[in-house]
């Protein structure tokens with residue numbers, strides 16, 4: 001079988017830039033193999049990033065502005081797809097996650113809901129999730145000439161799922177082990193885990209996945225706050241490493257409902273964004289924490305929320321944790337995680353042959369490939385969906401130009 005050359009495009013809740021992965025894919029499930037030919041992160045133009053973050057924070061936007069923002073994001077995604085191919089034979093398919101600007105898990109209607117009430121003759125759907133990604137696949141297909149799969153989350157939401165996390169099935173086929181149980185822990189803006197038992201009978205049915213809570217989102221916002229925007233993140237976690245965590249605050253923050261909610265569950269900047277950080281900063285004032293202490297305390301929240309969720313929601317602790325995403329480069333965070341996980345080995349996915357920086361982009365390339373083969377991409381145990389479904393909407397390209 002010839003490998004299929006696919007581009008995966010992803011920009012997550014950190015809104016730091018577009019991760020582009022050019023991969024060759026063969027096989028379908030346990031024989032699935034992915035070779036990364038090229039991987040690059042293309043930072044957003046500063047103005048566009050600011051606009052996205054403002055919209056994520058709830059700034060009002062007109063329909064005209066929304067359409068413009070959608071197209072502006074699609075254009076930079078299309079440019080990323082074109083750039084990543086330079087020096088390589090062209091890809092036949094793009095899987096583009098787009099940019100999430102809003103995510104609401106199922107059953108989360110606000111009290112001011114304008115939906116028909118239960119007494120209304122119009123049936124009220126069972127509080128479905130809502131997840132909005134901008135960067136239209138139609139525009140990417142048009143600009144690149146390459147068939148583009150986008151809007152991956154809606155098909156899962158249509159069958160009652162959160163539409164997130166969507167990477168667990170890909171993780172399962174690329175990172176499972178015959179004898180070893182593993183947690184694949186992505187630390188993006190939000191953290192998410194895939195638990196994969198050793199590959200014995202019925203292992204697929206025992207895979208679990210959920211969003212663990214904040215990853216880098218609060219840390220990044222705090223760094224921007226303390227540096228007046230001069231820095232966007234704490235490189236290698238060295239600033240946090242010079243501080244001391246305030247444990248009473250970590251305990252207090254861990255009492256947040258989200259951490260106690262059993263999976264399936266998903267979250268976003270709506271919960272762990274600017275408002276949450278402002279609350280944290282207020283709490284820190286009472287303890288007169290220095291900026292370094294604040295960063296250490298927020299890091300501890302990320303780490304403790306990950307470890308607690310394994311202890312509370314997994315049938316057993318994994319034998320190994322494999323980190324990926326930008327947060328896997330935060331050495332302080334990694335050290336703290338290793339310490340709290342005690343006897344569990346912590347590595348990055350790089351150390352088992354899968355790029356930690358581009359794993360999420362690679363996952364969307366695989367999901368697009370599965371879409372074209374008619375293979376389901378979601379894992380109901382992770383998203384809460386009623387059934388497995390093929391993910392993504394197809395936008396046909398008219399040939400490479």
Ligand SMILES: Nc1ncnc2c1ncn2[C@@H]1O[C@H](COP(=O)(O)OP(=O)(O)OP(=O)(O)O)[C@@H](O)[C@H]1O
Nearest residue numbers: 012013014188189216233235236325326327329330
């Ligand atoms: N060297 C580093 N040291 C510390 N933190 C880093 C480093 N490099 C990246 N990061 C962190 O990683 C973040 C970007 O990670 P990533 O792109 O995986 O997140 P994301 O865009 O939210 O993606 P996703 O939602 O797919 O997980 C940065 O905002 C920063 O906080």
Ligand SMILES: [Mg+2]
Nearest residue numbers: 012014016017
């Ligand atoms: Mg990113």
